[in-house]
Amino acid sequence: MHRFIAVTTSLMFLLTACGSKPASDSPKAVPVVFASTTFLADITRNVAGDRILVESLLPIGSDPHSYQPTPQDITKISESQLLIINGAGYEHFLEPLLENADGEREIIEASAGINLRRDAQGDHDVDPHIWLDPNNVILYVENIREALTHFDPDGAAIYQSNAETYIAELKNLDAWITEQVNQIPPERRLLVTNHEALGYFSDRYGFTVIGAVVPGTSSDASTSARQMADLIDVIKSSGAPAIFLDEVENPNLAEQIADETNVRVVTDLHLESLTDGSPAGTYIDMMKHNVTRIVNALK
Amino acid sequence: MTTLTDFFLQPLSYEFMQRGIIAAILVGIVCAVVGAYVVLRGMAFFGDALAHTILPGIALGYLFSGGARDVLFWWALGTSVLAALGIGAISKNSEIREDTAIGIIFAGMFALGIALISTVRSYAVDLSHFLFGDVLSVSTQSLWLILIFGGIVLLTVFAFYKEFTTLSFDPILAATLRLPVGLLNNLLLTLIAATVAVSLQTVGVALMVAMLVTPAATAYLLTHRLSHMMMLAAVFASLSGVIGLYLSFYLSIASGAAIVLTATFFFIIAFLWKRTT
Amino acid sequence: MYPHSHHKQDQPILDVSHLTVRYNGHVALEDITFHLHNGERVAVLGPNGAGKSTLFKAVAGVMPPTSGEVNIYGSRPRRHVCIGYIPQRSQVDWNFPVSVADVVMMGRSAKLGPLNWPHKKDWDFVQHALETVEISNLASRQISQLSGGQQQRMFIARALAQEAELMLMDEPLTGLDTPSQEGILNLLDRLKQENVTVMVATHDLEQAASHFDRILLLNHHLVAFDKPQAVLHTENLLKAYGGRLRPVDGENILTVDDCCDEGEHDHAH
Numbered sequence: 001m002h003r004f005i006a007v008t009t010s011l012m013f014l015l016t017a018c019g020s021k022p023a024s025d026s027p028k029a030v031p032v033v034f035a036s037t038t039f040l041a042d043i044t045r046n047v048a049g050d051r052i053l054v055e056s057l058l059p060i061g062s063d064p065h066s067y068q069p070t071p072q073d074i075t076k077i078s079e080s081q082l083l084i085i086n087g088a089g090y091e092h093f094l095e096p097l098l099e100n101a102d103g104e105r106e107i108i109e110a111s112a113g114i115n116l117r118r119d120a121q122g123d124h125d126v127d128p129h130i131w132l133d134p135n136n137v138i139l140y141v142e143n144i145r146e147a148l149t150h151f152d153p154d155g156a157a158i159y160q161s162n163a164e165t166y167i168a169e170l171k172n173l174d175a176w177i178t179e180q181v182n183q184i185p186p187e188r189r190l191l192v193t194n195h196e197a198l199g200y201f202s203d204r205y206g207f208t209v210i211g212a213v214v215p216g217t218s219s220d221a222s223t224s225a226r227q228m229a230d231l232i233d234v235i236k237s238s239g240a241p242a243i244f245l246d247e248v249e250n251p252n253l254a255e256q257i258a259d260e261t262n263v264r265v266v267t268d269l270h271l272e273s274l275t276d277g278s279p280a281g282t283y284i285d286m287m288k289h290n291v292t293r294i295v296n297a298l299k
Numbered sequence: 300m301t302t303l304t305d306f307f308l309q310p311l312s313y314e315f316m317q318r319g320i321i322a323a324i325l326v327g328i329v330c331a332v333v334g335a336y337v338v339l340r341g342m343a344f345f346g347d348a349l350a351h352t353i354l355p356g357i358a359l360g361y362l363f364s365g366g367a368r369d370v371l372f373w374w375a376l377g378t379s380v381l382a383a384l385g386i387g388a389i390s391k392n393s394e395i396r397e398d399t400a401i402g403i404i405f406a407g408m409f410a411l412g413i414a415l416i417s418t419v420r421s422y423a424v425d426l427s428h429f430l431f432g433d434v435l436s437v438s439t440q441s442l443w444l445i446l447i448f449g450g451i452v453l454l455t456v457f458a459f460y461k462e463f464t465t466l467s468f469d470p471i472l473a474a475t476l477r478l479p480v481g482l483l484n485n486l487l488l489t490l491i492a493a494t495v496a497v498s499l500q501t502v503g504v505a506l507m508v509a510m511l512v513t514p515a516a517t518a519y520l521l522t523h524r525l526s527h528m529m530m531l532a533a534v535f536a537s538l539s540g541v542i543g544l545y546l547s548f549y550l551s552i553a554s555g556a557a558i559v560l561t562a563t564f565f566f567i568i569a570f571l572w573k574r575t576t
Numbered sequence: 577m578y579p580h581s582h583h584k585q586d587q588p589i590l591d592v593s594h595l596t597v598r599y600n601g602h603v604a605l606e607d608i609t610f611h612l613h614n615g616e617r618v619a620v621l622g623p624n625g626a627g628k629s630t631l632f633k634a635v636a637g638v639m640p641p642t643s644g645e646v647n648i649y650g651s652r653p654r655r656h657v658c659i660g661y662i663p664q665r666s667q668v669d670w671n672f673p674v675s676v677a678d679v680v681m682m683g684r685s686a687k688l689g690p691l692n693w694p695h696k697k698d699w700d701f702v703q704h705a706l707e708t709v710e711i712s713n714l715a716s717r718q719i720s721q722l723s724g725g726q727q728q729r730m731f732i733a734r735a736l737a738q739e740a741e742l743m744l745m746d747e748p749l750t751g752l753d754t755p756s757q758e759g760i761l762n763l764l765d766r767l768k769q770e771n772v773t774v775m776v777a778t779h780d781l782e783q784a785a786s787h788f789d790r791i792l793l794l795n796h797h798l799v800a801f802d803k804p805q806a807v808l809h810t811e812n813l814l815k816a817y818g819g820r821l822r823p824v825d826g827e828n829i830l831t832v833d834d835c836c837d838e839g840e841h842d843h844a845h
Contacts, residue, residue, distance in 0.1 A: 339669075339673075458690065458691050459690060461681075461682070461685055461688070461693075462685065464682070465682045465685050468669065468672050468679070468682070469668070469682070471636075471638055472661065472682060475636045475638060475660070475661050476683075476685050476738070477637075477654060477657055478686070523673050523718035524674070524675065524678075525672075525673045525674060527673075528673050
């Protein structure tokens, strides 16, 4: 029934979007800023506080890699004056929407200025999963704070203090993660995922990425038989204990590989979207949930 | 020589390849035998339409029970049997020509499936697996389902072989001999539907018709006896399955497409050979 | 599972009573009444589209009457499996991968029932049938390798294997050369010895007159049904064929010209 929740939630979202139109007639008009994804919206809200209404384009539980936009999304974008995106090529789905939307808006890449990884194939794609290292999100917060200040100069001081508070929380999160990861014996700090999502995370916290079921940094690609065979070989030779999947990903191929290699399959990470309430209602909760699942599987 | 043996043995050292190859062979045999009747009765369009009409059933399966491959098999089976009998009923009872009726239902059901799937945004990848096949993720349970239902289809064809053949060759004779023509027709439609459901995982909806038609058509060119035609078709289909999977492994191309291209290659060879003799 | 109706010997083998067949808004047959005696050979004459095939299908129980009755030995056709329908050669898929023996064996399907494979007794029937029509040597040929006359004999053999007592032959002589036609007509004599009743649709008035006991002249309704001399009068023929007659040689011999009717078949064989 999880899909029904996703469908009803998106429906509710649409209704909220329609319902929020009259807000512009109310005496104190709260400007609307859109973030591309749910976790970006959460991060932005932590900086914006009450001064600005931040909404997510993508509904909860969707996979941004394979998201198919609807005409409603064009409407939303047309209404926005500021759009916060992850950048690094993550928001493929935005291109046709931006072409077709009226009006003008500023588009802020939250990941501007961060050193980007490339995917395992070498020179193909940039890995966009930057937010999975909380230290990068500190830079996100800086970029967002600057953008909001530019958009609404009167709130500069508030944004500054919100940002500082949130950055402190992010630093606590980083320390907590490091402590958790230390429970895993070094030889078991091996990650196999459905697609290459944990690159920045691994770099930061000392994991090795063994491989991914679907090659590349998008869940939208397809696997060949040879790639599956190679992954099976490398899992066997490295002794990787588990394969990790986002909850929105199809576990069929991972389960095939797990059968043959006798590893666990963890299917409830939340890497690209928040959940409605627990266990990943905010970015920080999302990271804590993921780390807990990873550590429990590997230690 | 060791490299040649390596070449053949390496893919087989992986369980998923072993299961995929067995699935491709089993599916090939069932499609070939049922496909003989499809070819002789001119039902290729019907077979293609049937594969497409399954999509909304799959979509409902996703909506109600997630993406578990084995649950989806039952949704596919149920939908295809209903669709087959429905198409059969409509083309018999209405003024619209049979191919028109089939075309309307086919397109409408397929569109319904796409509409349903588009409400659940995160299944683009799975949709492509259903359209083009996903022989890499044949689980042991899937293999059992293919074996059991494929076996039922083959046994039924064997049991009613002379009735189906008589009906296909001369429906008027069948009527004068008081064979239960309506029942037999519906039974054949059901067998085709079951074959499509069983085979969906290996080649997918888009290429399903090729597995029903191409090996049987190849055999048709090469033999004058129906029983030989079925056996020869089964051989071609199995070979196409195995070779296709090896091609997929070594060349990194989609498995369903590789199988169908191999089967088509065999057909072209047989066609050219026939012309020169 | 398959019907085996008793043959009431006091009833005529075929009794047609006020038979009307209508389909697609088109009246194929209207108020046809006649009956046949056991062992009779009847020629069915009429222009193309006159309803000859429809009559055969109604008699065989394949097409339901719109009104009226058909009775075989006193009961409905669908209760019998003793009616052999021999199709027009142009309606057959000759590329179907079956041999002559396969096709003749199909005639035994009713006796066999499902899930049964042919026994020796069935093979004996098939063998005997092939010998009767003199094509035993062709038993394993694929059917496209036969001449027109051989194809016709094969279907007759099938009806014999079926143990048919009433055979309905739809234009068996069309498109055959004269020797082949003579061969088939002689075969009909042999069938009479096997006590088979035969109805043959044909266009050849001369053959109809010389080889058959009675002629049924049809043009959607029954124009005449009697011995050849009684039927083949100008008046009857005009009623049946309308404007499709041509006088020949100035004598009172009329030939049917039926080259330009609707539903003309391909006589390529």
